[in-house]
Amino acid sequence: MIQFEYHNPARIIFGCGKVGAVGGLAQTYGHKALVVTSGSSQRTGLLPRVLALLGQAGVEQVVFDKVKANPLTTMVQEGAALAKREQCDLVIGLGGGSAMDAAKAVAFLAINDGDVTEYMFGAKQGTGALPVILITTTAGTGSEGNNIAVLTNPDSNDKKGLKSPFMYAKASIVDPELLMTLPKRSIAGPGLDALFHAMEAYVAKRSNPMSEMIALEAISLSAQYLPQVYAEPENIEAWEKVALANTLGGMAIDAAGTTLPHGLEHPVSGLLNAPHGEGLAALFVPIMKFTYRAVPAKYARIAGAMGESIAGLSVEKAAVKSIEAMETLLRRLNMTPKLGDFGVREENIDWLADNALKIMKANIENNPRVPTRDEIKEIYKNSL
Ligand SMILES: [Fe+2]
Known part of the structure; x- marks a missing residue:
């Protein structure tokens, strides 16, 4: 019996040059925009370009450029306070996943008072958010296609997603030309994050026919x-496809959620500020090996989607091909890190396992095979 619900109201505006539409879009949703970004958008010239477009459209601007990788709860609360003080009625997120996640959280907290962690852990739900426009400059989180903002609490090192039906962007601009100047490391790590979103969503217990279709195309x-x-x-033609895969990956996890790789990676980047996609790359193959026998037919389809020849193979053998394809892809992208590269030591493993089970329990239980605490420790050890 098939039963599911699918809802994703993010308006995606996709295509080269589409960043030019930001002024008209902003006019539709507000009069005074808080532009949430990092320092790099000033250096690349994109921030001045967007501010000029907003100015031409008669939209006032306030810039909040304190976003850094793995955005902090304290930082988004500071941004929300600025939005309130300046009476902004619109938030624009400009940058990679960190800037877009921060923008969504700022828009949410500008309406909903109190400590953000209460909303992250479900103690409070919220009643709305300022309208958000997102402009992505990386192909990684797919944040433009979902209602998730991943935040880290600097006091506890807990890294977790804030998810609210009010946090879908009113409009997300995906302009592949903006991605073309990324340094190689910002192509491989975030690009793999997008692929991992799609693969995790595809095998997730919470997947449904819509999310599976989206995820398989993204893979x-x-x-x-x-x-x-x-x-x-x-x-540029290849960038268009990568940009599309990224947004589709974000939409897939919106519906189906992430699973064990994200469940075990968040504690690593929460504790040691590891680059998210690279932390995932260190964990992904050991987790595929742990998981694939639970849903071999799905891993066989992943192998096929990744271009492996699986005709005539048993389902089990075809599933193994997905692991081989992943190992080959990681080597081609020079992305074969170990957790030790980010400073993880054997003595951290107990904390990582406990934090994963405390903070990321829902993601871990969304995996087709749910590990025990000892099995989680074993996966961390195998990834060191
Ligand atoms: Fe991710």
Whole structure:
């Protein structure tokens, strides 16, 4: 029996040059925008360009440029206070996943008082959010396609998603031209994050026919075109496909959630500020090996989507091909880190396992095979 609900109201405006639409879009949703971004958008010239477009459209602007990788709860509360003080009626997130997640959280907290952690852990639900426009400059989190903002509490190192039906962007601009100047490391790590979103969503217990269709297309596009943009960053047709895969990956986890890789990675980047996609890359193959026998037919389809020849193979053998395909892809992207590269030591493993089970329990239980605490420790050890 098939039963599911699917709802994703994010308005996606996709195409080269579409960043030029930001002024008109902003006019539709507000008069005074808080632009949430990091320092790099000033250096690349994108922030001045967006501010000029907003100015031409008669939209006032306030800039909040304190976003850093793995955005903090304290930082978004500071941004929300600024939005309230300046009486902004619109939030624009400009940048990668961190800037977009921060923008969504700022828009939510500008309406909902109190400590953000109460909303993250479900003690409070919230009643609304300021309208949000997102402009993505990386292909990674797919934040433009969902209502999730991942935040880290600097007091506890807890890293967790704030998710609210009010946090879908009113409009998300996905302009592949903006991705073309990314440094190689910002192509491979975030690009893999997008692929991992799609793969986790595809095998997730909470997946449904819609999310599976979206996820499988994202897997296919990422596996084929991520190595292409890595080798030829000027290939705009390949960038279009990678950008599309990224947004689809974000939409897939919106519906189905992430699973064990994100469940075990968040504690690593929460504790040691590891780059999210790279932390996932260190954990992903050991977790595929742990998981694939629970849903071999799904892993067999992943192998096929990644371009492996699976005709005539048993389901089990075809499923193993997905692991081989992943190992090959990681090597092609020079992305074969170990957790030790981010400072993880054997003595951290108990804390990581406990934190994963405390903070990321729902993601871990969304995995087709749910590990015990000892099995989680074993996966961390195998990834050191
Ligand atoms: Fe992610």
